[in-house]
Amino acid sequence: GQNIDQPTEMTATEGAIVQINCTYQTSGFNGLFWYQQHAGEAPTFLSYNVLDGLEEKGRFSSFLSRSKGYSYLLLKELQMKDSASYLCPRTGYALNFGKGTSLLVTP
Amino acid sequence: GAVVSQHPSRVICKSGTSVKIECRSLDFQATTMFWYRQFPKQSLMLMATSNEGSKATYEQGVEKDKFLINHASLTLSTLTVTSAHPEDSSFYICSARTHDTDTQYFGPGTRLTVL
Numbered sequence: 001g002q003n004i005d006q007p008t009e010m011t012a013t014e015g016a017i018v019q020i021n022c023t024y025q026t027s028g029f030n031g032l033f034w035y036q037q038h039a040g041e042a043p044t045f046l047s048y049n050v051l052d053g054l055e056e057k058g059r060f061s062s063f064l065s066r067s068k069g070y071s072y073l074l075l076k077e078l079q080m081k082d083s084a085s086y087l088c089p090r091t092g093y094a095l096n097f098g099k100g101t102s103l104l105v106t107p
Numbered sequence: 108g109a110v111v112s113q114h115p116s117r118v119i120c121k122s123g124t125s126v127k128i129e130c131r132s133l134d135f136q137a138t139t140m141f142w143y144r145q146f147p148k149q150s151l152m153l154m155a156t157s158n159e160g161s162k163a164t165y166e167q168g169v170e171k172d173k174f175l176i177n178h179a180s181l182t183l184s185t186l187t188v189t190s191a192h193p194e195d196s197s198f199y200i201c202s203a204r205t206h207d208t209d210t211q212y213f214g215p216g217t218r219l220t221v222l
Binding site: 030031033035040041042043044045048087091095097098099100 | 109141149150151153198200209210211212213214215216218
């Protein structure tokens with residue numbers, strides 16, 4: 001299986017920086033996604049990492065270490081609207097989403 | 108780019124009726140479309156995968172005769188929930204991808220309530 005492991009919940013303050021970690025089983029790995037899902041809505045695509053390193057997209061950055069089976073999503077200058085679940089499925093025939101990490105941003 | 112639409116966004120129906128949900132890729136050709144279901148506070152669960160022009164592949168435990176999937180063109184897939192029951196009430200979400208990428212783009216979802 002893909003065995004994705006993420007923290008269940010995180011809380012952070014508006015304006016701060018938060019890092020959401022994700023570990024996964026490395027066998028048969030091709031790439032890892034990050035999706036954001038607000039309550040009651042469908043997921044939206046954030047990033048796709050195939051190579052090691054950090055990729056930055058505005059306030060969001062995603063990091064991948066293939067040898068360690070580890071990724072993180074870094075959110076800077078947190079806003080209230082960033083309160084959502086963050087999912088890190090691995091590539092495969094279909095994506096295994098898991099429950100993701102529920103992030104709560106407080107004032 | 109990579110916009111996926113779903114229709115309807117919300118539907119309420121009586122038990123025993125059938126409901127059809129459409130999923131369209133608006134600005135790209137989707138060789139593969141996926142149908143997911145999500146119950147409150149649960150993770151997305153893949154129901155089936157459909158490739159254009161061929162039969163859908165259903166996940167274990169999903170009744171193919173109850174959840175009919177058609178992917179007749181590169182921009183349209185439909186999910187029909189036949190003889191719907193209250194336990195079918197859920198959030199149904201489709202996603203689509205092209206043949207040359209693993210990235211799935213999601214539709215906005217359809218909230219089904221069966222009375």
